[in-house]
Amino acid sequence: SEESNMIVAVRVRPLNALECTRGQVTNVVQVHGTSNELTVQAGSSADASAGVTHFFSYDQVYYSCDPEKKNYAGQAKVFEGTAGPLIETAFDGYNACLFAYGQTGSGKSYSMMGIEALDDAALDGGPPHDEAGIIPRFCHELFRRIEALKAEQQLQVEVEVSYFEIYNEKIHDLLSVQHASASSVDSTPVQQQRPALKVREHPIFGPYVVDLSAHSVDSYSALRNWLAVGNSQRATASTAMNDKSSRSHSIFNIVLNLTDLSSDDGLSSDTDSESVPSLRQTRRSKISLVDLAGSERISVSGSNGERIREGVSINKSLLTLGKVIAALADGRKAGGGHNGPSTPSTFVPYRESVLTWLLRENLGGNSKTVMLATISPASLHADETLATLRYACKARSIVNRVKVNESPHD
Ligand code: ADP
Numbered sequence: 470s471e472e473s474n475m476i477v478a479v480r481v482r483p484l485n486a487l488e489c490t491r492g493q494v495t496n497v498v499q500v501h502g503t504s505n506e507l508t509v510q511a512g513s514s515a516d517a518s519a520g521v522t523h524f525f526s527y528d529q530v531y532y533s534c535d536p537e538k539k540n541y542a543g544q545a546k547v548f549e550g551t552a553g554p555l556i557e558t559a560f561d562g563y564n565a566c567l568f569a570y571g572q573t574g575s576g577k578s579y580s581m582m583g584i585e586a587l588d589d590a591a592l593d594g595g596p597p598h599d600e601a602g603i604i605p606r607f608c609h610e611l612f613r614r615i616e617a618l619k620a621e622q623q624l625q626v627e628v629e630v631s632y633f634e635i636y637n638e639k640i641h642d643l644l645s646v647q648h649a650s651a652s653s654v655d656s657t658p659v660q661q662q663r664p665a666l667k668v669r670e671h672p673i674f675g676p677y678v679v680d681l682s683a684h685s686v687d688s689y690s691a692l693r694n695w696l697a698v699g700n701s702q703r704a705t706a707s708t709a710m711n712d713k714s715s716r717s718h719s720i721f722n723i724v725l726n727l728t729d730l731s732s733d734d735g736l737s738s739d740t741d742s743e744s745v746p747s748l749r750q751t752r753r754s755k756i757s758l759v760d761l762a763g764s765e766r767i768s769v770s771g772s773n774g775e776r777i778r779e780g781v782s783i784n785k786s787l788l789t790l791g792k793v794i795a796a797l798a799d800g801r802k803a804g805g806g807h808n809g810p811s812t813p814s815t816f817v818p819y820r821e822s823v824l825t826w827l828l829r830e831n832l833g834g835n836s837k838t839v840m841l842a843t844i845s846p847a848s849l850h851a852d853e854t855l856a857t858l859r860y861a862c863k864a865r866s867i868v869n870r871v872k873v874n875e876s877p878h879d
């Protein structure tokens with residue numbers, strides 16, 4: 470196995486129309502040229518900290534404020550730098566994860582999903598349009614590669630998708646509608662309130678969601694249909710409950726299984742002398758693309774009980790994510806990390822929240838992971854922006870130990 474640091478990218482969205490019309494709102498985030506550094510001017514003129522410039526450096530910085538600027542990064546560029554390399558990771562049999570972190574309105578969903586166009590040529594398997602986000606682009610590229618590989622070698626490919634959200638520490642399947650109706654030989658009404666799903670531990674594959682529907686897809690357009698089902702499920706749920714989308718985490722999973730059908734002739738090009746008789750190799754990769762709940766602190770004052778419970782739960786998953794990141798970062802510092810496998814000495818509280826339990830392998834485990842921190846450039850968000858940027862700095866020191874998920878079988 471090899472070690473790899475979590476890749477941390479930051480994306481700055483443009484000021485929106487409302488922010489632009491407010492005279493006192495200014496752009497406080499500067500990205501200098503194509504560097505991976507940015508600065509934030511904190512404090513209003515009334516503050517003691519006025520004029521303080523904070524400096525940050527990351528693996529990647531995407532400036533999406535002004536299309537006129539030379540360093541402007543649109544959807545295609547963000548995809549190519551962040552999720553693009555994870556395609557290779559998946560085909561090599563490694564697990565991969567990309568998660569978007571930031572306050573509500575900072576551009577997480579725009580980055581992950583982008584804007585859906587109904588006239589999209591992608592409905593026929595064509596390429597995603599200009600404003601499509603990371604998920605549709607990743608899926609399109611995945612199938613483009615599969616087709617290219619199949620043309621070259623005898624390959625059996627299986628792609629399975631699942632999509633769910635975590636709200637109030639409860640898991641809801643976003644793709645269960647057609648699943649339920651397809652198997653409803655009994656008279657169970659589809660409208661019936663479905664119970665929340667549970668997390669359990671698989672001895673080999675680790676934590677998983679019990680009874681989560683998984684859907685086999687053989688083309689990009691088939692996959693897109695499921696994505697549309699999930700997105701509309703999510704939208705319906707959040708209209709019914711005001712602002713739910715900003716307080717829920719959504720996780721889109723792709724499992725890729727590749728079996729080389731040509732390697733059973735005993736003439737493997739591998740030089741390692743394994744005593745296993747030549748068998749077909751299956752490489753498996755699980756890719757998780759995650760749109761987290763808004764990272765802003767949720768007010769618990771002056772609300773009703775439900776609201777408070779909601780706030781506490783959201784904080785539970787996001788706070789635990791923070792604790793996990795902090796523990797991994799500290800363990801790295803304390804453990805030295807240079808003498809062999811460095812198990813972090815600090816306790817990592819993965820199981821304290823549903824989110825961190827499910828993302829365990831992606832945080833300090835067997836996965837290549839990218840964090841995309843999204844920020845607003847507006848002066849009125851400077852405090853949240855600084856909080857996000859500091860969080861992202863911490864995440865940069867996390868080390869994952871990746872190994873190929875390979876299993877010989879016949
Ligand atoms: P979040 O998911 O973090 O709450 P959204 O992705 O919904 O935030 O973004 C809030 C608004 O800003 C949306 O209207 C979105 O279209 C717009 N937006 C976000 N990022 C960008 C960007 N890079 N370029 C253009 N518009 C953006």
Ligand code: MG
Binds near residue numbers: 577578714715
């Ligand atoms: Mg969102």
